[in-house]
Amino acid sequence: MSATPDEPAPSRLARATSTRRAPARARAPRRPAEVGPEQAREALTALRAEVGKAVIGQDAVVTGLVIALLARGHVLLEGVPGVAKTLLVRAVAASLSLDTKRVQFTPDLMPGDITGSLVYDSGDFSFRAGPVFTNLLLADEINRTPPKTQASLLEAMEERQVTVDGTPRPLPDPFVVCATQNPVEYEGTYPLPEAQLDRFLLKLNVGLPSRDDEVQVLAAHDRGFDPRDLAAAGLQPVAGAAELAAGRAAARAVSVAPEVLAYVVDLCRATRSSPSLSLGVSPRGATALLATAKAWAWLSSRDYVTPDDVKALARPTLRHRLAVRPEAELEGVTGDGVLDGVLASVPVPR
Ligand SMILES: Nc1ncnc2c1ncn2[C@@H]1O[C@H](COP(=O)(O)OP(=O)(O)O)[C@@H](O)[C@H]1O
Ligand SMILES: [Mg+2]
Numbered sequence: 031m032s033a034t035p036d037e038p039a040p041s042r043l044a045r046a047t048s049t050r051r052a053p054a055r056a057r058a059p060r061r062p063a064e065v066g067p068e069q070a071r072e073a074l075t076a077l078r079a080e081v082g083k084a085v086i087g088q089d090a091v092v093t094g095l096v097i098a099l100l101a102r103g104h105v106l107l108e109g110v111p112g113v114a115k116t117l118l119v120r121a122v123a124a125s126l127s128l129d130t131k132r133v134q135f136t137p138d139l140m141p142g143d144i145t146g147s148l149v150y151d152s153g154d155f156s157f158r159a160g161p162v163f164t165n166l167l168l169a170d171e172i173n174r175t176p177p178k179t180q181a182s183l184l185e186a187m188e189e190r191q192v193t194v195d196g197t198p199r200p201l202p203d204p205f206v207v208c209a210t211q212n213p214v215e216y217e218g219t220y221p222l223p224e225a226q227l228d229r230f231l232l233k234l235n236v237g238l239p240s241r242d243d244e245v246q247v248l249a250a251h252d253r254g255f256d257p258r259d260l261a262a263a264g265l266q267p268v269a270g271a272a273e274l275a276a277g278r279a280a281a282r283a284v285s286v287a288p289e290v291l292a293y294v295v296d297l298c299r300a301t302r303s304s305p306s307l308s309l310g311v312s313p314r315g316a317t318a319l320l321a322t323a324k325a326w327a328w329l330s331s332r333d334y335v336t337p338d339d340v341k342a343l344a345r346p347t348l349r350h351r352l353a354v355r356p357e358a359e360l361e362g363v364t365g366d367g368v369l370d371g372v373l374a375s376v377p378v379p380r
Pocket of ligand 2: 115116117170210
């Protein structure tokens with residue numbers, strides 16, 4: 031299994047849990063009281079295998095999605111068309127017993143198509159809830175819709191409630207958005223406002239598959255795999271709200287030594303003094319990195335965070351929270367490149 035060095039190495043996750051027996055599949059979702067942290071970890075590890083029945087490779091992206099679910103954060107998946115972004119989030123949804131909705135963002139989508147609206151019905155107005163009232167919202171091709179509609183989703187993500195006609199309505203818990211987008215240079219896109227990108231906990235890059243993985247994709251299709259019918263491919267729910275709640279509680283309880291906390295801060299501060307950036311990582315970004323590193327430590331069967339956990343999550347957690355100066359961009363500087371430099375230069379606690 032291969033993973034880019036910046037993103038969680040799935041092989042480590044697999045190793046970390048390989049000593050345990052594989053969990054029985056298709057377990058019925060349990061009530062919260064019945065789920066312990068070990069069972070929660072097994073269920074979330076099983077989710078990776080379940081998604082793997084449909085999606086070949088892309089393990090780092092699947093791990094990132096699990097970390098976001100654990101840290102109660104939203105995820106943005108970016109990649110060129112045809113690399114299985116939509117298939118990935120559909121497969122994750124099919125592997126969870128949560129309420130999920132999918133919205134295809136199009137140029138003519140209106141804010142009310144996301145949040146819901148008041149409808150006139152037999153002499154009275156009543157609220158018809160939009161697709162945002164769900165546990166897992168698949169917001170597909172989010173940058174194909176104009177800013178006003180994007181803003182209504184971004185607000186709901188931030189506030190975890192929707193206000194229609196002056197009445198606030200809370201969204202369900204959990205509420206996690208998995209959004210996909212094509213790279214912004216693409217024709218016919220409305221780039222998400224930079225200032226609001228930090229509402230996503232993680233930004234995951236979905237790259238082209240390796241040659242071997244692509245051959246496997248074709249072999250699966252040759253055997254009759256139909257990406258529209260995930261149930262036929264054997265995908266079934268292996269985790270639900272109880273497992274997520276137990277996993278979240280356990281990940282929150284992971285301990286962080288003062289020097290590791292300071293390391294997170296030092297990394298973020300270093301981005302603020304980088305001459306290539308016009309905007310560095312905010313303290314909010316630093317808290318996000320702490321949360322994702324804790325979730326990754328817990329998934330790796332540890333109850334403390336190491337500097338390596340912080341390093342593994344730095345790029346996906348921070349890459350969308352900084353802005354490269356236009357003149358540096360012309361010279362080929364990228365946000366990931368700056369983060370690599372920062373990771374290489376900031377002293378690592380021993
Ligand atoms: N890594 C992969 N594993 C399995 N199928 C893949 C993979 N990459 C591409 N495909 C195939 O290509 C199709 C395109 O995927 P899709 O999810 O629509 O891409 P995107 O949303 O990135 O444009 C999938 O439905 C699947 O048939
Ligand atoms: Mg798609």
